[in-house]
Amino acid sequence: xxxxxxxxxxxxxxxxxxxxxxxxxxxxxxxxxxxxxxxxxxxxxxxxxxxxxxxxxxxxxxxxxxxxxxxxxxxxxxxxxxxxxxxxxxxxxxxxxxxxxxxxxxxxxxxxxxxxxxxxxxxxxxxxxxxxxxxxxxxxxxxxxxxxxxxxxxxxxxxxxxxxxxxxxxxxxxxxxxxx
Numbered sequence: 001x002x003x004x005x006x007x008x009x010x011x012x013x014x015x016x017x018x019x020x021x022x023x024x025x026x027x028x029x030x031x032x033x034x035x036x037x038x039x040x041x042x043x044x045x046x047x048x049x050x051x052x053x054x055x056x057x058x059x060x061x062x063x064x065x066x067x068x069x070x071x072x073x074x075x076x077x078x079x080x081x082x083x084x085x086x087x088x089x090x091x092x093x094x095x096x097x098x099x100x101x102x103x104x105x106x107x108x109x110x111x112x113x114x115x116x117x118x119x120x121x122x123x124x125x126x127x128x129x130x131x132x133x134x135x136x137x138x139x140x141x142x143x144x145x146x147x148x149x150x151x152x153x154x155x156x157x158x159x160x161x162x163x164x165x166x167x168x169x170x171x172x173x174x175x176x177x178x179x180x
Contacts, residue, residue, distance in 0.1 A: 003163070004048070040171045076096065080093075102155070
């Protein structure tokens, strides 16, 4: 059976208090089926899904080369936003300030995943940290996009995560790739 994977950047622990406050403010646990464990907060670079073990070595090799060709950089968590409509959004997340370094890393990772395992993501990339998803009620919820106290953090690595759907936390950093 194939395991499921994604490539991402673990969110800083400094964001956890803000996430808890936002979840309480908007009563997200009452309105959403999925409230990620604080240890699972991350920025996805590329969602892979199911992948056979024999395809991992070439992917790992390409990701290692990617890390060796990118320098560490700073990111800033700067707000609350959502995907979907303000009334009953599909996903609620913490937004990330625009970053050329992050965009470049994500493009390189996506290109390497396509070359190594033949997967392509055609959706535009929006870096974010999901804090709630999958609505579970018919009661409307109104989310307002808002700025938060900026949480800076340094990105010095990214990881290949294994997804364990029946565990909590669900995401395991399987392999870490250090940036220069």
